[in-house]
Amino acid sequence: MRTSNASIEDAPLNPFHQRLTLAVGGASLMDGYILSIIGVALVQMTSQLQLSNFWQGMIATSALLGIFVGGLFSGWLTDRFGRRKVVFVAPCVFLIASVLQFWTDSPMVIFLLRFGIGLAIAIDYSAATSLFVEFVPKKYRGSRLAGFTILWFTGAAMAYIFGDIILHNSGEHGWRWALASPIIIGVFLLLSRLNTLESARWLITKNRATEAETIIQHVYGTNYSLANLPETSAQQKLSLRDMLRMGYGKRLAFVSIFWTCAVIPVFAVYAFAPKVLAALKLEGAWAAYGSVAITLLFVVGCIVGTQLIDVLGRRKMLIHSFLWSGLALLCLGTWADSSEMVVLVFFGAYALFIGGAQVLELVYPNEIFPTELRPYAMGWGVSASRIGAAIGTFLVPVSLDSIGIGNTMFIAAAVTFIGLVVAIAWAPETKAKDLAEAAALH
Structure with a gap:
């Protein structure tokens, strides 16, 4: 048997990678759909079930709260039981909860079911994306991870x-x-x-090298082995405390803050789109078609970001995304009382420019942490971002009623500019690097 000298990070894309992309990307489509459908259903649900403002806010944020809680233990779950077993949790929960939601009239039960959906989403973020990056060659990793965000917004548009x-x-x-x-x-x-x-990389951390070798040869061919895995020779067993002591706490803070700043305005808009658009004087056909148009521009922004991720690089794209989207929100707050078309232009500009930050939400935490810490980073990143989004979403009705739509948009702009500052200060560049190189501290 002839052994290849090439790293599996440089291996060609094969049918297994294509199937894995479909299996992991489908979760992003589901995530966008299931988190956004509540914004569509909530208006009629409120009328049918006579929901108070409290229950409107609780139901709107329920899945986000579930993601926050799930993110706290999803990394441990993924590391303990492996990526493959855990990726089946989310589809099963989605199916069961979706059926049960149809039959209930209780706001509390709806809240709990959607909270469970959020738990499943957080677990899937950690397991599925870790599995994906540990198989896919570096040439395709960034653009395909970024592409999952396109699927998220496609699900939201659907x-x-x-x-x-x-x-x-x-x-x-x-x-x-x-x-x-x-x-x-x-x-x-x-x-x-x-x-x-x-994941062969996970199996190695569990001292199951024979199984890892079998999987590598099954996926990449019999001329590949553990010797072609870049992390194998340099890998050392580290505890989470060791990782943080070595400097990964700063990277974890970076991921958590930039992700939070990127999603707070987005989730607030999606959960209360009718109220936000009505406050901006977009009603009737303007509101209906405006929601779809803005969502499609989110998709376009993510498509552009996916195309630019390996051209501009991660760091530069994140900085520009926060800068121009923050300015768009600033303009939206300043001219909140303008005509429908002006409002839609600024809202659309925000949707378009924030795409760069959105596509990096799955890229950075999967690239800048080693195998042992990767699922923890994903879990904590999504957890921190979703609790911030949940708080922001819950406060949207209060903010609209107390300080108005203009000031609400100014707050959203301020959140976005915080993301800009953090990106300038801490964002690393991982373009064209192996996972081992990208995760190394310099």
Whole structure:
């Protein structure tokens, strides 16, 4: 048997990588759909169930709170049981919770079910993306991770489009059918993961080198072995405390803060889109088509970011994304009372420019931490970002009523500029680096 001298980081893309991309990317589509469909269903649900402002806020933020809690232990779960077993948790929870939401009239039960959905999303972020980066060659890793964010916003756009169709064709129970509609994506996600393999890198950390070797040869060919895995020779067993003491605390803070600043305005808008657009004097057809148009511009922004990630590099793209999207929010707050078209232009500009930061949310935590810490970084990053988003989302109705839409947009701009400062101070460049190189402290 002839052994290749090439690193698996430089191996060609093969059918296994394509299937893995589909299996992991489907979760981003589901995430965007399931977190956004609540914004569509909430108006009719509020009327049907006579929800108070408190329960509107709790239900709108329930999944985000679940993601926060799930992120706290998802890293441990992924490291303890492996990536392959854990990636089946989310599809099963999505299916069960979507069915149960259809039959309940209790705000508390809806809150708990969506809280459980959030737990599953957090677990999947940690397990699925770790599995993905530990298999996919570096040439394709950044753009494909960035592409998952496109799928997130595609799922969000689908939620608004199909949710609106469902509500207009299902009578008074439209909100129930809307909340149950993720079942279709959930079945696809479950089926796409049936032939998933365990991460060879994770197996090595568990002293299961023989299994790791078998998987490497199955995925890359018989001329590859553990010798072609860059981390193998230099890898050392480190505890989480050791990692933080060596300087990874700064990187964890960077990921948590920039991710939080990138998602707070986005989730606040998606959870209360009708209220936000109404406050900006966009109603009727303007609100309906405006929501879809803005969501599609988020998708366009992510597509552009995906194309630029290996051209501009991670650091430069993050800085420019925060700068121009923050200025767009500043303009939106300044001219909040302008015509519908002016409002849509600034809102659309924000959606377009924030795409760069959005696509880096899955890239940075998966590239700048070693194998042992990668799932923890993903878990804590998504946890911190979602608790910030949950707080921001919960406060949106209060902010709109107390200080108005203009000042609310100024606060959103301030959050975005905090992300800009953190990006300038701490964002590293990982373009074209192996996972071992990108995770190394310099």
